Amino acid sequence: MPIIPPVVFTDSQLQAFYTRIHLPSRHRHSIASPDLGFTLTSPTKSLELLAAIIRHTLATVPFENLALHYSPHHTVSISPSFLFNKIVSSNPETCHRGGYCMENNNLVLTVLRTLGFDVYPVGAKINESVSSDDRTVPYDQLKYGGWSHMVNLVTLPLENGGEGTFLCDVGFGAGGPSRPMFVEEGSIVSNMPGKGGAREASEGAQLVRLTREKVTQTTRGRGAGNEMWVFARMVEGGDFRPFYAFTEQEFFPEDFAIMNHSTSTSRTSWFTFAVVCLRKILDEKEQEVVGEIALFDRGVKKRMYGETVETREFKTEDDRTTREASAVSSPNTSNSFKFSLEDETFSDFTIHYGDRSQKVHKHMLYTRSGYFQKLFTSGFKESTANEIRLHEEDTDLVTLLLKHDRGLMYCSWCRKMSTDADFDGCVVGFRGTGPFK
Secondary structure, three states, rough: OOOOOOOOOOHHHHHHHHOOOOOOOOHHHOOOOOOOOHHOOOOOHHHHHHHHHHHEEEHOOOOOOOOHOOOOOOOOOHHHHHHHHHHOOOOOOOOOOOOOHHHHHHHHHHHHHHOOEEEEEEEEEEEHOOOOOOOOOHHHHHOOOEEEEEEEEEEEEEOOOOOEEEEEEOOOOOOOOOEEEEOOOOOOEEOOOOOHOOOOOOOOOOEEEEEEEEEOOOOOOOOOOOEEEEEEEEEEOOOOOOOOEEEEOOOOOHHHHHHHHHHHHHHOHHHHOEEEEEEEEOOOOOOOOOEEEEEEOOOEEEEEEEEEEEEEOOOOOOHHHHOOOOOOOOHHHHOOOOOOOOOOOOEEEEEOOOOOEEEEEEEOOOOOOOOHHHHHOOOOOOOOOEEEEEEEHHHHHHHHHHHHHOOEEEOOOOEEEOOOOOHHHOOOOEEOOOOOO
């Protein structure tokens, strides 16, 4: 069986990553650091370094899917080199971008491999309880989706002289693990403190648990099914609800390429029709995750110590996409919510047809086919980067674009496809089978 050399970063890239996540200087090891080997073999120091990388990544690299809604290409790349450029960039002091699970976890995977950690990625299945408030469905009847999530498993030395596996996940969003979690049956930890730093669920603390279970979906009758590790969170009423189940079998880039394509293009994937951007908040000593601030679709919510302390509702698409906006502000930079997008994705372009004109945001046109996107931006008889003048001979092309059976165009604000019956009236500005009709 061939051994594939893992992708790693250079030392300069590693240092840039440290700067990007505001990692304290005591944890900033270089690849050639003489004390790095000692750190990795020490049960205390290796876990301390791993935990610092995880919590500082959660607090600085947002869980977001903005590339699917606010970019000319509407695609997600999980190549480590691309992720470094996107999330860390040449100027890590001013970069504010992140990604979803296969982006953020892939970036951290590469960082940990560069440092010499024994780490490998695995696939996970999301449970329906994540998106459902229905608590009447029995625990053992909750269903899992297909392979759509990525987590990392890290092996660390233990105090008893043995080794242990730790779950690390910086790409789940709300409710995901806020620290490395020892993979052990029945392990329960405080994921986020409640009022006054309380660790009890009754005081608003967020408790999470790992158990080894058989995933319920099976065609082979009771008692059958695949055993997997289940990450669950305690909800109101004191019950645990499963969030996702993960395997211990290593997944490879080819596996994640298929998963990423489905997650980023399927119309059954919520990433393709809802906008999300979430980041964790650390305490003053930067030792623990104590809150989170999240933009989801048309609003922003900030939670601290188990309580919602600030909310904001967006009235318009422009309100949501204000360039470099602080959706929820705070005097503390680490508590502010800030993201920036490529300037060109905010450029308006104008469509002219006869004596009528319509201004449209480029980013509001979700095209599912690269071929048709190219046609839309350059296939007309008379067009520039910011203007399209339609002629009579363009009518067939416009009709093709709007009525393509894959649901070519999508407005991320209205959540409507060009094939929807109620697309007439969408803020994008198209009407019926062609513009302005």
